[in-house]
Amino acid sequence: MDFALKNGCQHSRINLYSGTNSSFEIRDMKIDRLTQAAESSMTIQLFADGRYGAFSTNRLDKEELEKFIGNGIESTRYLAEDKARTLPDPSLYYKGGKADLQLYDPGFDAVRPDDKVALAMKVCDEIMGKDRRIISSTSSYSDEAGSRYMIASNGFEGQTISSSYSLAGSASLKDEHSEARPESYWYDSSLFYNTLIKEGIGTRALERAIRKLGQKKTASGKYRMVVDNMNSSRLLSPLISAIYGSAIQQKNSFLLDKLEQKIAGDKLSLTDEPHLPQSPGARYFDNEGVATRRLPVFENGVLKTYYIDTYNANKLETAPTISSPSILTMQMGDKDVDGLVALVEKGILVTGFNGGNSNSSTGDFSYGVEGFLIENGILTQAISEMNITGNMLSLWSHLAEVGKDTRRGSSWKIPSLLFDEVDFSGL
Numbered sequence: 001m002d003f004a005l006k007n008g009c010q011h012s013r014i015n016l017y018s019g020t021n022s023s024f025e026i027r028d029m030k031i032d033r034l035t036q037a038a039e040s041s042m043t044i045q046l047f048a049d050g051r052y053g054a055f056s057t058n059r060l061d062k063e064e065l066e067k068f069i070g071n072g073i074e075s076t077r078y079l080a081e082d083k084a085r086t087l088p089d090p091s092l093y094y095k096g097g098k099a100d101l102q103l104y105d106p107g108f109d110a111v112r113p114d115d116k117v118a119l120a121m122k123v124c125d126e127i128m129g130k131d132r133r134i135i136s137s138t139s140s141y142s143d144e145a146g147s148r149y150m151i152a153s154n155g156f157e158g159q160t161i162s163s164s165y166s167l168a169g170s171a172s173l174k175d176e177h178s179e180a181r182p183e184s185y186w187y188d189s190s191l192f193y194n195t196l197i198k199e200g201i202g203t204r205a206l207e208r209a210i211r212k213l214g215q216k217k218t219a220s221g222k223y224r225m226v227v228d229n230m231n232s233s234r235l236l237s238p239l240i241s242a243i244y245g246s247a248i249q250q251k252n253s254f255l256l257d258k259l260e261q262k263i264a265g266d267k268l269s270l271t272d273e274p275h276l277p278q279s280p281g282a283r284y285f286d287n288e289g290v291a292t293r294r295l296p297v298f299e300n301g302v303l304k305t306y307y308i309d310t311y312n313a314n315k316l317e318t319a320p321t322i323s324s325p326s327i328l329t330m331q332m333g334d335k336d337v338d339g340l341v342a343l344v345e346k347g348i349l350v351t352g353f354n355g356g357n358s359n360s361s362t363g364d365f366s367y368g369v370e371g372f373l374i375e376n377g378i379l380t381q382a383i384s385e386m387n388i389t390g391n392m393l394s395l396w397s398h399l400a401e402v403g404k405d406t407r408r409g410s411s412w413k414i415p416s417l418l419f420d421e422v423d424f425s426g427l
Contacts (some may be wrong), residue, residue, distance in 0.1 A: 001013075001044075001064055001151055001153055003065075003069055003163075004044065004046055004069050004073065004119045004153075005153060006075055007069070007070060008048050008051075008077075008407075009045040009046050009047055009048045009073060009105075009153075010045055010047055010048065010049070010071050010298070011087050011153045012044060012045060012047065012152075012153050012234075013044070013045040013087060013150065013151070013152040013153065013156075013289075014042065014043070014044050014045075014148070014150065014152075015042065015043040015044075015045075015148065015166065016040075016041075016042050016148065016149040016150075017039070017040065017041050017042075017146060017147070018039070018040045018146065018150050019037075019038070019144065019145060019146025019147065020037065020038045020071055020144070020145055020146070021036070021037055021115065021141075021142070021144040021145075022035065022036040022113070022142065022143055023035050023140060023141065023142035024038075024113075024116050024117050024120045024140065024142075025120070025138065025139075025140045026120045026121055026123070026126065026138065026139045026140065027124075027125045027136065027138045027272045028124070028137060028138075029121065029124050029125065029137075031117065031256070032138070035087065038057060039058065040060060041056060041057065042056065042058075042060060042065070042200065043055070043056040043070060044056075044391060046069075046072055046076050047085065047086070047087065048073055048076050048077060048104055049060075049077065049081075050080045050081040050082065050083055050085075051076050051077060051080070051082065051085075051291050052076065052079070052082055052085035053072055053073075053075060053076030053079060053423050055068065055072040055075075057329075064134075067097050067300075067408055071343055074208055075107070077094070081306075083314075083315035083427070084245055084311055084315045085311060086130055086295075086310060086311075086313075086314060087152055087153070087154050087288075088156075088289065088310045088320065090154050090155040091154070091268075092189060092290045092291060092320065092375075093152075093155060093156040093186045093289045093290065093291060094156075094158060094284045094285035094289060094291035094292070095291070098249055098275075098284055098368070099245055099328055100214060100277075101275065101276075101277050101278070101279075101282045101284070102277045102278045103160070103161065103162035103163070103278070103282060104145065104161045104162055104163050104190045104191075105145075105163040105165075105191060105193055105195075106193075108143070108193070109122050110164045111143070111193055116141045116143070117141070118141045119141050119198055120141040120167070121133050121139070121166055121375065122198070122202070123139035123141075123167060123168070123169040123201045123202040123205075124137050124138065124139040124169065124202060125202065126169065126200070126201070126203045126267075127139075127169060127171045127202040127203075127205060127206045127424075130203075130206055131173070131210065131214075131369070131402050133173045133174045133175070133176065133210075133314070133402050134171060134173055134174075134206075135136050135172045135173060135174050135181065136171075136172045137169070137170070137172075137202070137204060137206075138169070138170050139167075139168060139169040139172050140166075140167070140168050140169075141165075141166070141167050142166045143149070143163070143164065143165045143166070144163065144164050145161075145162070145163040145164075146154060146159050146161070146162065147159065147160065147161040147162075147322050148161075148355060150289060150310040150357025155310035156285075156289035157311075158284070158285050160283065162191065163191055163192070164189060164190070164191055165177075165185060165189065165190050165191075165192070165193055166188070166189040166282070166409075167189075167195045167196060167197070167198065167201055168185060168186070168187035168188075168201065168411045169185065169186060169187070169189055169201045169202035169204075169205040169206075170183060170184065170185035170205050170209075170230055171183060171184060171185075171202075171205050171206045171208075171209040172209070172212065172317050173212075173213065175213050175214065175215075177214065178214075179184070180215060180384075181357070182209055182212035182213055182215060182219075183209055183212075184205055184208035184211075184212060184352075184357045185200075185205050185208070186201050186204040186205040186208060187201065188201060188409060189280075189409030189410075190409055191278060191279075191280060191395065192278070199410060202237040202391060205405065208351075209237075211372075211382060211386075212216075212370070213382065214381070214382050215382040215383060215384035215385075216371075216372065216380060216381065216382075216383065216384070216385075217383060217384070217385050217386060217426035217427045218348075218373050218383050218386070218427060220424060220425045220426050220427060221423075221426050222421050222422065222423055222424070223346060223347045223348045223402070223422055223424050224344045224345075224346065224347030224348075224374075224418065224419065224420055224421075225347060225349075225350060225388070225418070225422040225424075226337065226340045226341055226344060226347060226348070226349045226350065226374070226416060226418050226419075227349075227350045227414050227416060227417050228337050228349065228350065228351050228419070229337065229354040229403065229405050229406060229407050229415050229416045229421070230285045230351065230352075230407070231350060231351065231352060231353055231412065232414045232415065232416060232419070233398070233410070233412045233414045234353050234367075235392075235395070235417070236270075236328075236412065237313045237415055238297075238360070238363065238365065238392050239255070239273075239360040239392060239396065240307075240325060240328070241253075241360060242254055242255040242363070242392075243255055243297075243303070243306045243307055244306070244324070245303070245306060245307060245308035245309055245311075245312030245316070246312055246315065246364055246378075247360060248306055248308070248312070248316065249312045249316050249347055250313045252360050252361055253360060254360070254361060254362055254363035254392065254393065255303060255360070257303075258303050259303055259304070259306065260302060260303065260304070261302065261303060262300075262301045262302050263301060263302070263303050263393055263396070263397075264298060264301035264393070264396035264397055264399060265301050265396060265397050265399040265400070266300045266301055266400060267327070267333075267400065267401065268298045268300070268301045268330075268396055268399055268402075269298055269300055269301075269330065269331035269398045270296075270297040270298040270328055270330050270366055271294065271295065271296050271301055271328075271329050271331075272292075272294065272295040272296075272297055272322075272325050272326055272327065272328055272329075273294055273299060273326070273327045273329045274292035274293070274294070274295075274326030274327055275292070275294070276327055276362075279304070279327055279364040279407060279411070279415060280327075280411045281325075281326050281327040281328060281411025281412075282326065283326055285322060286309075286322050286323040286326075287323055287324070288309060288310055288323055288361060290310075290320065290322060290323065291326075292322055292326055295321070295322065295366070297325075297420075301396075301397070305321055305347060306321060307321060307322060307323065307324055307325065308320050308322075308323075309322075309324075310323075315336075325411075325412075326411070327411050327413065328411070328412045328413065329411060329413045330402060330414050330415065332402055332403065332406070332415055333401055333402045333403055333404055333405060333415075334404055335401065335403055336403055336404060336405040336415075336416065337349070337403060337416040338339070339403070339404055340401055340403055340416055340417075340418045341374055341377060341378075341379060342377040343401065343418065344374045344377060344418070345375075345377070345379065346374065346375060346376075347373075347374040348369075348372070348374060348383065348386070348422075348424060349371045349374055349379060350369045350370070350371040350388075351370060351372070352369065352370045352371065353360050353367050353368065354367075354368035354369065354370060354384075355367070355368045356368050356387070358392060363386075363390075363391045363392035363393050364390070364392075365390060365392060365395075366387055366388070366389045366391065367388050367389075368385070368386070368387055369386050369387065369388055369424075370382075370383060370385075370386070371383055378407060383426070385426070386424055386425065386426045387424070387425045387426075388422055388424055388425075389423050389425065390422065390423050395422065397420060398419050398420040398421050398422070399417060399419055400416075400418045400419060400420045401418035402418075403415035403416035403417065403418075404414060404419070
């Protein structure tokens with residue numbers, strides 16, 4: 001940072017990363033692939049004469065870095081002037097002093113490679129040979145630990161360290177009554193090895209695959225739709241993308257000029273809770289060093305905030321909020337997915353999306369889905385090759401119930417959801 005300031009930059013910001021990761025992938029009880037890697041890298045952001053450039057390297061020798069930074073400054077001067085590119089107001093920075101968020105497992109380096117392989121093998125073994133229709137079984141174990149350090153020339157300095165573990169399994173089956181090859185998966189993830197679920201991952205993956213045997217289309221029409229907690233975030237994602245500062249600044253958002261307006265049903269209350277200990281996504285500052293805080297996003301369907309970083313705030317001539325979500329928590333109800341299904345006389349449980357998209361400007365969407373027909377509160381026929389279509393504003397205005405079954409390993413704590421009046425196309 002000092003070298004950049006002494007050689008023509010008015011400001012600079014440095015990000016350093018150091019981390020390790022490993023993964024073991026098993027297919028039919030044989031190691032299919034293994035990886036192990038360590039990485040160190042630096043990104044420097046240069047603010048020179050109203051111009052901005054960002055450059056990355058993993059060659060951290062001092063003499064090479066001086067040449068690298070010098071070349072970066074020279075290159076930056078060829079770029080167009082952009083006065084909106086500034087560092088944040090120093091008053092917005094995280095100043096330190098808060099309790100450890102406990103995102104790193106101190107026993108990370110003590111987990112032996114043999115134990116990692118054994119876990120992945122166990123998941124695969126829970127599938128192999130358990131049903132005559134099994135074509136193949138796969139499983140994987142992965143872990144990662146990394147530390148990040150950031151310093152900015154106008155007064156920010158901060159560091160984070162975190163770890164994560166994941167265990168997954170998938171099963172592929174032969175449908176004896178069709179050419180279909182249904183498959184499904186299950187997984188668990190955790191910041192800590194001791195709390196990672198190590199039993200039943202493969203068994204659950206196989207059960208989910210068996211349930212998909214005999215899939216077919218059902219009649220087109222308007223149905224009540226339950227979306228399980230593996231997939232509910234897929235429907236929330238377009239709403240969140242539409243409130244990023246970049247989308248607002250470029251007028252490429254169906255939630256443009258919708259602050260403090262009711263855009264969804266009363267059941268949608270969503271809060272950004274960045275300071276939850278031992279939770280993925282927890283942080284005291286964002287990627288600019290700006291201090292995070294509890295932030296209402298939707299309250300009873302009313303949009304309460306945009307995610308606006310420094311650059312887009314300058315372009316919009318408004319105050320910044322925070323650059324991106326930390327931990328999105330939805331106000332929950334009192335039923336799990338089975339409880340929501342029991343409420344439905346005629347509907348469809350969606351357990352997977354198969355392609356599709358949402359228009360960021362209009363909110364119109366079309367997604368391929370699979371799942372189960374619901375009749376009188378009971379799952380009956382497995383379905384596939386169906387589509388749901390509509391508009392995000394209409395969909396979320398028909399949010400009828402929110403479940404209570406969030407997945408603990410995600411930074412988006414979104415449970416199963418029940419929507420009314422959803423258009424399905426099939427037969």
